[in-house]
Amino acid sequence: MITTSGRVSAVLLDIQGTLLAADGSPVPGAGGAVVRLRELGMSVRYVTNIDSVRVTTIVERLRSAGIPAETAEVFSPVSAAKRFLEAHGGPRVHLLVPPEIESEFSAFTRNGRRPEFVIVGDCRDGFTWARLNEAFRVVEDGAEIVALQKGRYFQTPDGDALDTGAFVSALEYASGKQAFVLGKPSTELLRMAIASAHVDPWETIMVGDDVVSDVTGAFTVGCRSVLVRTGKFSLDKLERAEHKPDLLLDSVADLPDALSAL
Ligand SMILES: [Mg+2]
Numbered sequence: 001m002i003t004t005s006g007r008v009s010a011v012l013l014d015i016q017g018t019l020l021a022a023d024g025s026p027v028p029g030a031g032g033a034v035v036r037l038r039e040l041g042m043s044v045r046y047v048t049n050i051d052s053v054r055v056t057t058i059v060e061r062l063r064s065a066g067i068p069a070e071t072a073e074v075f076s077p078v079s080a081a082k083r084f085l086e087a088h089g090g091p092r093v094h095l096l097v098p099p100e101i102e103s104e105f106s107a108f109t110r111n112g113r114r115p116e117f118v119i120v121g122d123c124r125d126g127f128t129w130a131r132l133n134e135a136f137r138v139v140e141d142g143a144e145i146v147a148l149q150k151g152r153y154f155q156t157p158d159g160d161a162l163d164t165g166a167f168v169s170a171l172e173y174a175s176g177k178q179a180f181v182l183g184k185p186s187t188e189l190l191r192m193a194i195a196s197a198h199v200d201p202w203e204t205i206m207v208g209d210d211v212v213s214d215v216t217g218a219f220t221v222g223c224r225s226v227l228v229r230t231g232k233f234s235l236d237k238l239e240r241a242e243h244k245p246d247l248l249l250d251s252v253a254d255l256p257d258a259l260s261a262l
Pocket of ligand 1: 208231
């Protein structure tokens with residue numbers, strides 16, 4: 001059972017590997033679990049490191065998998081990046097992001113003087129040598145690197161694939177600079193989601209399949225965590241992890257029963 005007791009007012013749900021499988025199909029029982037959490041009076045927020053698409057696309061993917069979701073409930077690195085840039089006074093940016101999300105940054109891509117930040121997201125085939133080298137030169141020229149997230153790899157139906165972090169690390173290595181990281185386990189996304197639910201971290205629980213991204217992120221902001229044995233889950237990684245989850249479940253489908261027993 002959960003070692004730290006107390007009521008749960010808000011549930012932060014990871015998406016990939018927790019609610020959706022690599023092929024986009026739902027983890028069995030995921031939709032029903034979300035419905036039951038709401039019936040139990042808990043606020044639901046989706047906190048994801050998906051940085052290849054717009055938030056509206058994430059909402060469509062959830063809904064088409066039978067998982068009820070509203071745009072205001074989804075927190076992705078793209079939402080965090082916009083907030084980060086607004087907090088920095090609307091600086092000029094250079095984009096190394098997939099075409100689908102470029103328009104999200106249109107307010108920060110004015111022509112003119114040199115960019116202050118290079119934004120790096122999940123470009124897939126767009127990570128060409130030419131584009132990476134162009135971004136490297138902008139960084140050499142004084143820009144800071146902002147990583148939408150720094151995941152090492154993600155899962156696809158035909159195997160693991162290089163994630164944004166691998167390319168961010170290339171720019172860091174070449175430039176000698178460290179990127180600002182917005183996705184989990186960095187705390188920006190979790191703090192935004194918790195604030196939007198108007199709850200305190202101690203009343204909040206983060207649920208995910210990644211013991212680093214999800215569990216360490218939760219620990220850092222002071223909320224409890226649940227690790228599920230789906231998606232990226234690995235017993236070996238759990239045993240070696242610095243921060244352990246408060247609860248381990250076979251699947252998100254078991255979550256409502258576990259939380260209602262508190
Ligand atoms: Mg995940």
